[in-house]
Amino acid sequence: AQKVxxxxxxxxxxxxxxxxxxxxxxxxxxxxFLFWYKQTASGEIVFLIRQDSYKKENATVGHYSLNFQKPxxxxxxxxxxxxxxxxxxxxxxxxxTSNTDKVVFxxxxxxxxxx
Amino acid sequence: xxxxxxxxxxxxxxxxQAVSFWCDPISGHDTLYWYQQPRDQxxxxxxxxxxxxxxxxxxxxxxxFSAVRPKxxxxxxxxxxxxxxxxxxxxxxxxxxxSGNTLYFGEGSRLIVV
Numbered sequence: 001a002q003k004v005x006x007x008x009x010x011x012x013x014x015x016x017x018x019x020x021x022x023x024x025x026x027x028x029x030x031x032x033f034l035f036w037y038k039q040t041a042s043g044e045i046v047f048l049i050r051q052d053s054y055k056k057e058n059a060t061v062g063h064y065s066l067n068f069q070k071p072x073x074x075x076x077x078x079x080x081x082x083x084x085x086x087x088x089x090x091x092x093x094x095x096x097t098s099n100t101d102k103v104v105f106x107x108x109x110x111x112x113x114x115x
Numbered sequence: 116x117x118x119x120x121x122x123x124x125x126x127x128x129x130x131x132q133a134v135s136f137w138c139d140p141i142s143g144h145d146t147l148y149w150y151q152q153p154r155d156q157x158x159x160x161x162x163x164x165x166x167x168x169x170x171x172x173x174x175x176x177x178x179x180f181s182a183v184r185p186k187x188x189x190x191x192x193x194x195x196x197x198x199x200x201x202x203x204x205x206x207x208x209x210x211x212x213x214s215g216n217t218l219y220f221g222e223g224s225r226l227i228v229v
Binding site: 006035037044045047050093101102103104105106107108 | 220222
């Protein structure tokens with residue numbers, strides 16, 4: 001069964017620094033998709049970035065990038081030049097192709113960015 | 116384009132009461148998910164549909180929870196005989212197709228059972 005684990009419960013950083021959030025996953029599938037979502041204080045959950053398992057290049061969107069280490073079943077989220085508004089809870093998620101539509105989430109990492 | 120709409124936004128029940136949550140997904144999205152998110156935890160999948168068909172409801176407490184999506188559009192999640200342990204936010208999400216397509220979430224329905 002697919003599983004996603006985030007061991008960091010919370011991280012505090014200063015504004016304009018770089019932060020990395022960890023995520024490891026378990027799957028029997030050879031093909032899968034990995035996602036990071038952000039949940040703001042209002043409760044809204046929005047998609048940030050995606051990594052396809054068959055791609056070797058790390059995905060990058062704006063000041064978000066991924067550190068995909070397939071042999072370690074790891075997908076880290078890197079946020080560069082953090083801003084106050086990056087303060088939120090970040091969730092890692094996985095979607096296996098064999099399960100077609102099932103999407104499983106990790107427990108989340110709370111990020112606090114201070115001025 | 117309208118997003119995913121959920122109602123009600125809040126519900127407070129006494130143990131043993133019933134509640135229904137309604138979800139209107141993004142138009143054209145064939146896949147619809149219900150997640151339960153207890154406070155300070157990640158979303159936990161309850162059930163998901165492709166069109167009107169239930170694809171996986173293995174995590175749905177079937178004795179008290181039920182979910183339907185009769186026409187492949189809107190969906191209703193019902194909790195009968197609520198328990199304090201059901202206190203959580205119930206999130207609806209939709210997606211078009213499968214595999215790499217992302218989920219779009221509604222604002223959630225916050226349930227408190229006292």
